[in-house]
Amino acid sequence: MQTVLIVGGGASGMTAAITAAEDSQNRVILIEKQARVGKKLLATGNGCCNLSNTDLSIENYFGADVSFVIPALKRFGLDATLAFFASLGLLTRAEESGKIYPYSMQAGSVLDILRFALERPNIDVRCDTAALSVSRKDSGFSVETSSGRILSDKLIIACGGMAAPKLGGTMDGYELLKALGHSRTALYPSLVQIKTDNTYPRALKGIKTDARVSIISGNRDIRSSFGEVLFTEYGLSGPAIFEISRFVSTEKGLSVSLDLMPEHGESDIADLLFKRLKNAKNLNCENFLTGFLNKRLGQMVLKYAGIGLAIPCSSLTNDIIHKIVKSIKDFRLPVTGTTGFENAQVTAGGIRTSEFYSETLESRLCPGLFAAGEVLDIDGRCGGYNLQWAWSSGMLAGKLGRL
Numbered sequence: 578m579q580t581v582l583i584v585g586g587g588a589s590g591m592t593a594a595i596t597a598a599e600d601s602q603n604r605v606i607l608i609e610k611q612a613r614v615g616k617k618l619l620a621t622g623n624g625c626c627n628l629s630n631t632d633l634s635i636e637n638y639f640g641a642d643v644s645f646v647i648p649a650l651k652r653f654g655l656d657a658t659l660a661f662f663a664s665l666g667l668l669t670r671a672e673e674s675g676k677i678y679p680y681s682m683q684a685g686s687v688l689d690i691l692r693f694a695l696e697r698p699n700i701d702v703r704c705d706t707a708a709l710s711v712s713r714k715d716s717g718f719s720v721e722t723s724s725g726r727i728l729s730d731k732l733i734i735a736c737g738g739m740a741a742p743k744l745g746g747t748m749d750g751y752e753l754l755k756a757l758g759h760s761r762t763a764l765y766p767s768l769v770q771i772k773t774d775n776t777y778p779r780a781l782k783g784i785k786t787d788a789r790v791s792i793i794s795g796n797r798d799i800r801s802s803f804g805e806v807l808f809t810e811y812g813l814s815g816p817a818i819f820e821i822s823r824f825v826s827t828e829k830g831l832s833v834s835l836d837l838m839p840e841h842g843e844s845d846i847a848d849l850l851f852k853r854l855k856n857a858k859n860l861n862c863e864n865f866l867t868g869f870l871n872k873r874l875g876q877m878v879l880k881y882a883g884i885g886l887a888i889p890c891s892s893l894t895n896d897i898i899h900k901i902v903k904s905i906k907d908f909r910l911p912v913t914g915t916t917g918f919e920n921a922q923v924t925a926g927g928i929r930t931s932e933f934y935s936e937t938l939e940s941r942l943c944p945g946l947f948a949a950g951e952v953l954d955i956d957g958r959c960g961g962y963n964l965q966w967a968w969s970s971g972m973l974a975g976k977l978g979r980l
């Protein structure tokens with residue numbers, strides 16, 4: 578019999594515990610510093626838990642060495658993950674977009690079936706128990722917790738990252754691994770709202786629109802996405818913004834460009850506007866873009882182009898029409914930052930993956946030590962990729978080096 582201590586009762590820690598307990602020779606202790614396991618899981622996917630995606634290609638992941646995810650995703654990829662959940666009694670469904678949810682569309686179902694699976698004689702779940710420090714002993718590890726010392730033969734750190742501190746986000750995992758000789762990359766928030774010069778967004782607060790969104794540095798388009806954008810008091814939110822937010826923390830002097838009519842080219846829009854001009858001669862500019870864009874957004878585009886809303890449409894010249902086209906295709910806002918870890922779904926960066934074996938997730942520096950989930954320098958796009966990494970890495974770490 579060996580004792581396996583898992584620190585962190587989140588997505589990866591619970592999966593690791595269930596997997597490790599499949600071997601009856603393992604006595605598993607799972608400690609969680611919050612009052613309940615899986616608090617963050619309940620908040621995922623707007624309470625529906627987008628637990629995976631039908632397209633798990635490596636392009637959906639980021640990190641200093643993104644190929645690190647390959648062995649885990651090969652061994653415990655989509656089929657194995659869905660089979661794991663099915664074996665616990667969870668039915669799932671895939672949306673046309675590829676996102677996978679529990680059939681019940683309730684994150685609570687995912688947490689419940691994991692909690693039921695943790696109820697095994699060889700798993701001991703201890704909530705309200707925080708790991709405070711760790712040291713290496715000759716034959717294993719000694720972990721000081723808020724409820725006393727725990728000695729273990731094997732140790733899995735699954736403390737997650739810095740994102741969403743109200744749901745358990747913390748530096749603890751990085752600190753515990755540092756004490757065992759590990760190091761980390763810079764950390765920054767990802768899948769988070771973007772702060773911009775808020776002159777226009779504030780006036781548009783609450784309005785949603787589909788747009789192509791690009792992060793621009795000088796004349797360089799760093800990253801683009803397409804989807805829903807929400808204007809807010811401080812800047813921009815919504816799935817298309819989350820998607821590119823990772824790239825906002827990496828450079829200064831960036832701006833966001835919104836293409837508000839992405840399905841139409843510039844000349845196409847110019848033709849449509851000239852046609853519109855013919856039947857809008859009696860109107861003021863205030864209503865020139867009514868029928869093209871959300872009314873308030875259309876008015877803001879005109880203001881952005883420097884056109885007074887009270888002037889008659891009949892005064893719009895060819896040059897001004899082309900200026901409006903430019904504003905629709907490149908509504909640009911200087912970026913001032915993100916809303917931070919407080920509001921982020923994920924931490925980009927983490928413990929250096931070069932210090933772990935990708936085939937087992939065992940430390941190269943400290944035999945018997947494993948890590949799983951967000952604490953490692955791996956993060957994914959929006960769409961179920963982060964939970965999939967938590968499940969895959971949790972299952973792999975829970976194998977404790979068994980191939």
Ligand SMILES: Cc1cc2nc3c(=O)[nH]c(=O)nc-3n(C[C@H](O)[C@H](O)[C@H](O)COP(=O)(O)OP(=O)(O)OC[C@H]3O[C@@H](n4cnc5c(N)ncnc54)[C@H](O)[C@@H]3O)c2cc1C
Pocket residue numbers: 584585586587588589590608609610611614615616617618620621622623626627628629706707708709735736737738740741744745746747749750921922923949950951952960961962963964965967
């Ligand atoms: C609002 C929100 C929505 C999200 N939606 C999705 C989604 O739909 N799909 C998706 O793929 N991803 C989503 N994510 C991201 C996803 O939840 C995380 O990437 C994933 O939970 C990471 O799993 P983890 O096990 O590494 O960490 P966590 O799930 O964060 O678990 C870590 C656990 O360790 C505990 N812990 C930390 N330190 C200690 C300590 N010292 N001692 C004991 N316990 C400790 C924490 O309390 C926590 O419970 C979302 C995140 C947020 C915040």
